[in-house]
Amino acid sequence: MAAAMSVVVSAKLGSAAVLSSWKGNKISSKNLISMRTTARRGLVSLRSPRFRVFCAAKSETVGKVMQIVKQQLALGDDAKVAPESQFTDLGADSLDTVEIVMALEEEFGITVEEDNAQSITTIQDAADLIDKLVADKPPA
Amino acid sequence: MASRSKLSGIQKQVLSLYRGFLRTARLKSPEERHRIESVVSAEFRENARNVDRKNFVYIEYLLRRGKKQLEQLKDPDITGLSTLEINKCPAGPTVEKSPIAN
Numbered sequence: 001m002a003a004a005m006s007v008v009v010s011a012k013l014g015s016a017a018v019l020s021s022w023k024g025n026k027i028s029s030k031n032l033i034s035m036r037t038t039a040r041r042g043l044v045s046l047r048s049p050r051f052r053v054f055c056a057a058k059s060e061t062v063g064k065v066m067q068i069v070k071q072q073l074a075l076g077d078d079a080k081v082a083p084e085s086q087f088t089d090l091g092a093d094s095l096d097t098v099e100i101v102m103a104l105e106e107e108f109g110i111t112v113e114e115d116n117a118q119s120i121t122t123i124q125d126a127a128d129l130i131d132k133l134v135a136d137k138p139p140a
Numbered sequence: 141m142a143s144r145s146k147l148s149g150i151q152k153q154v155l156s157l158y159r160g161f162l163r164t165a166r167l168k169s170p171e172e173r174h175r176i177e178s179v180v181s182a183e184f185r186e187n188a189r190n191v192d193r194k195n196f197v198y199i200e201y202l203l204r205r206g207k208k209q210l211e212q213l214k215d216p217d218i219t220g221l222s223t224l225e226i227n228k229c230p231a232g233p234t235v236e237k238s239p240i241a242n
Binding site for chain 1: 147151152155156158159162163166181184185188
């Protein structure tokens with residue numbers, strides 16, 4: 001239990017060097033759980049400005065998503081696809097959208113929860129969610 | 141086409157079933173996966189076109205049948221799906237159990 005918790009903490013704090021060294025010195029396994037919540041709360045406020053950068057997904061991701069969407073909907077190279085394009089405007093029905101999300105999952109090695117999958121309607125939505133999931137994904 | 145936030149409960153169930161099939165297909169061998177995907181996709185699209193969207197009783201029946209077939213397909217011994225057509229009766233896909241697991 002304690003070991004599992006510490007994995008979570010280090011995964012969450014992995015990028016913040018200051019916090020992780022602090023964690024190494026101070027946190028004993030006994031009060032790990034309470035430390036974890038405070039650490040997390042601190043992390044959110046630390047992160048929020050950076051998080052906004054994440055929200056505007058990397059253009060690389062957007063491009064990859066566009067490519068997969070085109071492939072999935074069998075659109076030609078000349079088809080106009082913009083980040084704001086709605087899947088439905090590109091001629092996708094709800095079944096196509098499910099297929100797109102599944103293809104993206106596979107490409108990026110992530111798992112999209114059912115609720116999130118339903119809320120993806122544009123390429124930008126998809127790219128944002130992917131970047132978020134990839135960033136949150138604990139290193140293998 | 142309604143926007144996705146306006147999907148009804150039964151539509152969500154259908155999409156979730158479809159997702160379940162595609163997820164399960166990933167666990168099979170590549171060529172079987174491809175077969176399963178085309179069979180499943182054809183079946184869903186066929187029904188989406190032909191079934192009256194207000195015929196809830198029939199849709200519920202199809203959902204139940206699909207869920208059962210998905211359960212069967214999840215069995216690791218099951219390697220593929222196949223369809224049968226008798227006198228062009230639209231027969232649903234039947235799950236095929238292979239004697240040799242590949």
